[in-house]
Amino acid sequence: MGGRHLNKFAGTCVTAALAVALSMGTALASPYERFAGTTIVVSWPAMTHFAAAEKLVDEFTEETGIEVEFDTLQYLALRDRQLLEMSKPRGDYDVVSWVVMWKGEYVTKGLLTPLSQFFADPTLVDPDYDIDDIADAYLQNGGVVGGEKGYLAGKSGALYGIPFGAETSFLAYREDIFAEQGLEPPRTYDELLVVLDRLKAAGIPAMTSRGATGHQVTAAWLMHLAPLGGRIFDEAWNPTFNDTAGVKAAEVLREVVRTGPVGIPAFGLGEASAAFLQGDAAMYLDTIKIAAQVRDPNLSRVDGLVGYALHPVGDRCGAETGGFALGIPANSQNQQAAFLFIQYMTSKLGDQRIVELGGDPIRMSTLEANVGNFAEYQTVLEQLPCADADWRPLIPEYNELNVDILGQALTEIITTDSPIQPIMDAAVEKARAMMERAGYYAWNDYRAAAN
Template identity: 30%
Template sequence: MKRLGALVTALTLCICIGGIGAAQGWSLAEAAKPYAGTSIKAIFLDRPGYKAAAKLLPEFEKITGIKVNTEVIPYENTREKIVLDMTARGGEYDVVLTDVVWIGEFASNGWLVPLEKFYNDPKLADPALNLKGFFPILLDSFGTWDKKIYGLPFDNYAGLLFYNKCMLQKAGFSKPPATWEELLKVYAPKLTNPKAGVYAFALQSRRGETQSADSFMRMLWPFGGSLIDPKTFEPNLLSPASLRGLQFRQDLMKYMPPGIVDYDHNEAVNALAQGKVAMITEWSAFYTTLADPKSSKLGNCLGVATEPAGPAGLKGALGGFSYGVNAFSPPERQAAAYLFIQWITSEAKAKDYVRAGGVSARMSVYKDPAIQKAFPFTVPMVKAWEQGNPIFRPRFPEWPEISEVIAQIGTEMMLGKVSVKDGAAQINAKVKEILTKAGYYDGKKPKLQ
């Protein structure tokens, strides 16, 4: 979680120096000439950011002669697909999609090529790459491991509060709740009508990464809690602050729809879009879905703000992905993959990407008043990113195993099969076991990334 600003500055200077000679004549078309006719493969998700990229792909293919084949995979199956390919050294996916919590696993196993190999090559490196133009928290969190950059931020999220302005106004509220406590005690009772099938809030909580990250972890940071104590590296769910956040989630459940533990992102977004709930905390990328009259009834009733603050302040969720290069792909496909990644994440394409429905990691694009007006979610999103919030899911390679533990016991908590305190104790014990086995307490592994 260390800030890597100095590293980014040094790398940027290196790129600028290396690109001086090429700055006059470098072009994507010229850089791609040796790879014209090459086909590469990238993983896409069924989300707005990837649909936006798909709209831009023909331009890249026309300029470069490189064919980008895409495979749309459900998020839940993505890591498994990548891991199977990597362990077999198959090189099927040249452009590797890496979640914020997979970067440690992928990089430490040698599955990704450090991008310095490409951006220090003046034949491949666009002199306008400008690593300092990315939001630092996004480049550091999604693309950097052990002081090396393995990916460029592509599909980027901040947790936001989406709400139905008309429902809130009807209940007597002129603005959204500023704090979680206000949401629970003031807003929720007035916005919930079980007989009419209308509820104040929906927290996507389906068992899996949605439960462990979007539901469970979301309630720790704002209340001052955490999965791991950053000083001792001991499991921290039995701390008063962590228990306060998890108990808050239980208290809020009576204002959520029945079966909330089966809600994934689509179910939560659709509940708001169809007027079944008044508020959700969801990723910024879902704004386009909620604003689309084909999928949403909200129209002018759609409101968006930062997530509510907790006793520890504004600690909204942070999520997203980077695109990196498969270490087992042939050299020509690696180079072609890098050219695509560099282009799709560039400052030059940022506005096109945002207008097509994506969320860019570039700071410059959100300074444009026209973008702010057309996409209101960008203002609270930028505010959340500029807060420099901690990564609310640990990035160490053992996260997938820990996530499964949280998903199971966190679901049992919500269903009342285990108390909050007992569930927290169970997760603590299992996390300690996983981290001990991995060598975090005997000096074999660094404790924080």
């Protein structure tokens, strides 16, 4: 497997509790004892959060005796590799980390194991785990499948994953530039548009953004769609993104490109982030992961100059939900050990260690306990109640919609002066045809014919 590396069981330390027990001559049974010597294989992305987490994996191995191998890939390559492995009768993976957009496809194809059976087993579940402490929007967005709309919480929903490397969005801005220009961080979209123009008039690239054709430009547009009151589909799965809100979001994105740094139509997330980190833009409106990068001297020239504010509000507050989750393939041969790994990495103690190691927390208690240590955590706590678990439709067909339909239409919008409404109208027709092929209207057509 490309990118695989092995964290060996060092056997040089034990937990404090176990050390005390041994010093007292007390033989205490460990919940991990029967799994010692097991090797699990984890598929996750080559990203900073996961690189930081590998140090915690070493601690997991030291405590449990469960060895961990990684198949680490660039995140855009994960889906194809995971689909291949999870479709086999016996797969190589025991834990997979997926981007939230893939969860519906994986479950529809029967590739994931529900986690409820493990949480019901008292020999496996840590009574101090406290799943309610995990940010609700992260848990719904990354791990729940089968509820409302097929991908949100509800009575028919089931838990297939735990968020890990999850995110929402907020505004990062250059405090020094805003002070020099007499500006306040924008609280609304009306204020944001004014700030964009003011900065542009002062000769300062205003806000960086993703813009590359495909899923990157779609993500950039979605940043504005939810707070401006839009949705991609209505309750009957009719595409509605050519409505007033959808067109307005596209107008905002076009304005961001006009007033921002040169090159946005070619920017992925990395390039968009780099423009802010290198001082080439005064604002950044995207994932909260930018804050850790601001502090990294290997990436940033702006540490100490950046402030954080809530995602601007339009018709409603509607921050992003996204990132990754951890789950167990249905064809894993080591499912219980895999669950223990996921539980360890996302526990209260694990979440705190992730923060100390430079990763991103998923728990409210971790954010609250570290407000004084990280400048952005108070803003994240205030933002999470507005994190929209329905920020994008996490249906199995989303990849086609994301890349081939919206991703193409939005590229035309940000690279030309063509009227926006006809472009969005044409994209809606393509989306409707896609949903028709997938059978979303079959029951409605059946009832109409029967009546």
